[in-house]
Amino acid sequence: MLFPTVQFAIFFPIVFLGNWLLMQHKTRWRVFMLIASYYFYGSWDWRFMGLLAGVTIVNQGAAMVISRAESQSTRRWALIGALTADLGALAFFKYYGFFVTSVTSVLGRIGLEANPPLLEVILPVGISFFTFQAISYVIDVYRGDLQASPWLDAAVYLAFFPQLVAGPIVRGTEFLPQLNPPRDPRRLDTTKAFYLIAIGLAKKVVIADFLATNIVDQVFAGPQFHGGLEILIAMYAYSVQIYADFSAYSDIAIGVSLLLGFKLPDNFNSPYAALNVRDFWRRWHMTLSRWLRDYLYVPLGGNRGRSLLTYRNLMLTMLLGGLWHGAAWRFVVWGGLHAIWLTGERMLERYRDARNIPEPDSPIGNALRRIWTFHLITIAWVFFRADSVGTALELLGRVVTAFGAGATLITPGVLLAIAVGIGAQYVSKSTVNHGLIAFSRLGPAVQGLALAFTLVIIDALGPEGVAAFIYFQF
Numbered sequence: 001m002l003f004p005t006v007q008f009a010i011f012f013p014i015v016f017l018g019n020w021l022l023m024q025h026k027t028r029w030r031v032f033m034l035i036a037s038y039y040f041y042g043s044w045d046w047r048f049m050g051l052l053a054g055v056t057i058v059n060q061g062a063a064m065v066i067s068r069a070e071s072q073s074t075r076r077w078a079l080i081g082a083l084t085a086d087l088g089a090l091a092f093f094k095y096y097g098f099f100v101t102s103v104t105s106v107l108g109r110i111g112l113e114a115n116p117p118l119l120e121v122i123l124p125v126g127i128s129f130f131t132f133q134a135i136s137y138v139i140d141v142y143r144g145d146l147q148a149s150p151w152l153d154a155a156v157y158l159a160f161f162p163q164l165v166a167g168p169i170v171r172g173t174e175f176l177p178q179l180n181p182p183r184d185p186r187r188l189d190t191t192k193a194f195y196l197i198a199i200g201l202a203k204k205v206v207i208a209d210f211l212a213t214n215i216v217d218q219v220f221a222g223p224q225f226h227g228g229l230e231i232l233i234a235m236y237a238y239s240v241q242i243y244a245d246f247s248a249y250s251d252i253a254i255g256v257s258l259l260l261g262f263k264l265p266d267n268f269n270s271p272y273a274a275l276n277v278r279d280f281w282r283r284w285h286m287t288l289s290r291w292l293r294d295y296l297y298v299p300l301g302g303n304r305g306r307s308l309l310t311y312r313n314l315m316l317t318m319l320l321g322g323l324w325h326g327a328a329w330r331f332v333v334w335g336g337l338h339a340i341w342l343t344g345e346r347m348l349e350r351y352r353d354a355r356n357i358p359e360p361d362s363p364i365g366n367a368l369r370r371i372w373t374f375h376l377i378t379i380a381w382v383f384f385r386a387d388s389v390g391t392a393l394e395l396l397g398r399v400v401t402a403f404g405a406g407a408t409l410i411t412p413g414v415l416l417a418i419a420v421g422i423g424a425q426y427v428s429k430s431t432v433n434h435g436l437i438a439f440s441r442l443g444p445a446v447q448g449l450a451l452a453f454t455l456v457i458i459d460a461l462g463p464e465g466v467a468a469f470i471y472f473q474f
Helices: 006-021 026-042 046-068 072-109 127-143 151-159 172-179 190-221 228-259 277-283 286-300 307-325 329-354 363-385 389-401 412-426 429-440 444-461
Strands: none
Touching: 006 026, 026 046, 026 151, 046 072, 046 127, 046 151, 072 127, 127 151, 127 172, 127 286, 127 307, 151 172, 190 228, 190 389, 190 412, 190 429, 190 444, 228 363, 228 389, 228 412, 277 286, 277 329, 277 363, 286 307, 307 329, 329 363, 329 389, 363 389, 429 444
8 A cells, every 4th residue: 555545545544543543542442553554454455464473473472582581691582583584584585586596696607507496485574674673572582772672562553554665763761662652643743744744745656657657667777878968977976765755655645553552763964965885874764774784783793893804794784784685796885885884984084093183174175075975876876776786887888978968868857856965954953844834823724725635736737646765665
């Protein structure tokens, strides 16, 4: 079920009313929200509702064992069992085909023929997101950062529909405490909720889908038919498209959650205004960045050891982060490039610290750093979007070798969408807050009418139909 559809427009008012009517009845509310969330998830493919339930049962069972066991060995084995189940499910559904074809290819190159069974495995929507939430839940219980919750609470947490299939990746420490305090529908932050929903729909329909339809999909599908300038603009367009698409889902998820009385963590903070790649990862998919830091990078040793060990930990974290995004070598290359950029920045920082050289800080210098960082990120995005590493290399090569060829796809609308997608990230938070304050004074009824009018404009400006969000496939 997609957010900007008639199906969701019917589904959400029913859930909204049920949510507030049953709020005072804790058990009934949890059962209702659980049913609604499973219906939302099952609307794609009902068969995978069992997978979500299985992940919930395994991790909640492990959390209960960990919280009650007196033996450290029992606690450790419960954790290992849950992690094995989570990663095993993720490996089977997401990486089985990739692993089999990669091994077969390697063996073939050294003269060994292998014909292992290649099963047609359907990738469940959102599996990477809810397995990562389950992993963080059971680890937090093991570390003592969180108490094991009642079964219904844990089930609602892992299935909560606004962020179930594409994030943000919400931790138990952020969500579960919100289940208990009473929530008052008269105290809803409707201003922020309506703003996030409207801006999310605008980013998705007017910018992301427009760029995908008018330049990105055509160029990446056949780079040999396009000149260097057209490919370069398509690269910029995809950088804007993936930001507008993914941040749109996060905005709508957070806005919808606010209307239900829940606050989810922010997931984006103007990533293309970053001064360097490390700053970019503090701003891009922030819940994943923190997850990788706390549950992978730090356990590997983080930056506590020698420089080479820090670089190793950084490289492993980014490579695994790349593989998390998809079962293909192009995602590994994407993660590897980010690892190289981050390692290079850390090495430069150590060099400056050793020689007491201050980091440049001037308006012109910062502008150049932002432009440089944006281009590094854009180059990596080419591997993320292309259908193979070879296609990505062809695209990058033609930027140089075929720069004088035609560029019929570069239209004023495409350039305007790119400019708006990037320029909007430089709008200050104070400006946005002033706008929200002014909007809040209109009252809920006028706000609703304004939102309805905005939806009409968005529908008129956007392309026909609504494409699935990019991160649904992860």
